[in-house]
Amino acid sequence: MHFQLEKDISSKTINRIVVLGQGVMGVDIALTLALAGYEVTGVDLLDSQLKTAETRTRANLSLMVKGGLVEQEAATQALTRIRRSTDWDTSIAEADFIMEVVPEDLTKKQAVFKKCDELCAPDVIIASNTSSMSISLIAEAMQHPQRAITAHWTIPAHLSPLVEVVAGVETLKATEAKTVAVLERLGKHPVICKDTPGFIHNALQGALIKASMDLMDMGIATAEEIDAVVKNGFGLRMPSVGPIQFMDMVGLDSIVNVGDYVAKTLDNPAYRAHQRIREKVEQGDLGVKTGQGFYQYPNANAEEFWEDINGRIIKTLKANYYQT
Numbered sequence: 001m002h003f004q005l006e007k008d009i010s011s012k013t014i015n016r017i018v019v020l021g022q023g024v025m026g027v028d029i030a031l032t033l034a035l036a037g038y039e040v041t042g043v044d045l046l047d048s049q050l051k052t053a054e055t056r057t058r059a060n061l062s063l064m065v066k067g068g069l070v071e072q073e074a075a076t077q078a079l080t081r082i083r084r085s086t087d088w089d090t091s092i093a094e095a096d097f098i099m100e101v102v103p104e105d106l107t108k109k110q111a112v113f114k115k116c117d118e119l120c121a122p123d124v125i126i127a128s129n130t131s132s133m134s135i136s137l138i139a140e141a142m143q144h145p146q147r148a149i150t151a152h153w154t155i156p157a158h159l160s161p162l163v164e165v166v167a168g169v170e171t172l173k174a175t176e177a178k179t180v181a182v183l184e185r186l187g188k189h190p191v192i193c194k195d196t197p198g199f200i201h202n203a204l205q206g207a208l209i210k211a212s213m214d215l216m217d218m219g220i221a222t223a224e225e226i227d228a229v230v231k232n233g234f235g236l237r238m239p240s241v242g243p244i245q246f247m248d249m250v251g252l253d254s255i256v257n258v259g260d261y262v263a264k265t266l267d268n269p270a271y272r273a274h275q276r277i278r279e280k281v282e283q284g285d286l287g288v289k290t291g292q293g294f295y296q297y298p299n300a301n302a303e304e305f306w307e308d309i310n311g312r313i314i315k316t317l318k319a320n321y322y323q324t
């Protein structure tokens, strides 16, 4: 039914990307786009906000050069590609692709999407940086919701590789594919998520925050102790293994034993190991040590697995703990 629109979106050349909102996230998103060669307009309500955006961009670029992430010449070029404006209508009308980065307020986002819908041709993708809201709701008042999508960047946006991509009920496949292509050109790591509140990243982060608050409420740990445990413990492994593969690495039988002991001791069934983990243990699939857990580890490759993981952890350790 939207055959022509699919074609138009797929074949659209994207030169200028307009970033609506130049706060914490919008500034760094604009910088990332400019570094990848896009012409960028950063839009906000106030001149003062744009001045702050300019200062922060220069500071970020100089740190990236100092850290060896970007050549000085590329940084200088990126600056020339960013224009900033408080003129919403003119800026939106010039866009080939829009990143909406205004506050997390459904009414504000809906109004911005409606305005963009009215001012842009239907093949201009409009992507929201919402952390939690449904893109189907944000796009509710649009004539062309097929080009609405979520691209949820993670802080700090110019450094963090993850961007969650979420399609709404009306979003076309071409919109999703084009958005992923733009993000990959930036060197980002897009992950397609379902349109549920908080997506994957914030659902996981929320669980960790909830567990931390519970430990504080129960008088088991202070804020400093919790942060120290995460930064020096599993936080160190997180760039190499996520929580699922982490369990395979530890051994799923150990995960069950620890969970059950804590649940019994604290008299809190919430700590009991999940049924999914118990089923694996019952089948004898204990993780890396048996060659099968949530992932497969052919015996010949178990050594390879440890070499890879430990090699990566050593790199993280050296970068974070042993640099002079």
Ligand SMILES: NC(=O)c1ccc[n+]([C@@H]2O[C@H](COP(=O)([O-])OP(=O)(O)OC[C@H]3O[C@@H](n4cnc5c(N)ncnc54)[C@H](O)[C@@H]3O)[C@@H](O)[C@H]2O)c1
Binding pocket: 020, 021, 022, 023, 024, 025, 026, 044, 045, 046, 049, 101, 102, 103, 104, 105, 108, 129, 130, 131, 132, 152, 153, 154, 155
């Ligand atoms: N801060 C984070 O760590 C983070 C991470 C991922 C996603 N997000 C999401 O990104 C979006 C922006 O967050 P932020 O942290 O950059 O917010 P922020 O408050 O720092 O910036 C929002 C900017 O939008 C401007 N703005 C534009 N249109 C506006 C309007 N109609 N009304 C009011 N202000 C308007 C504000 O002046 C402000 O500069 C939110 O949806 C947020 O959930 C934030």
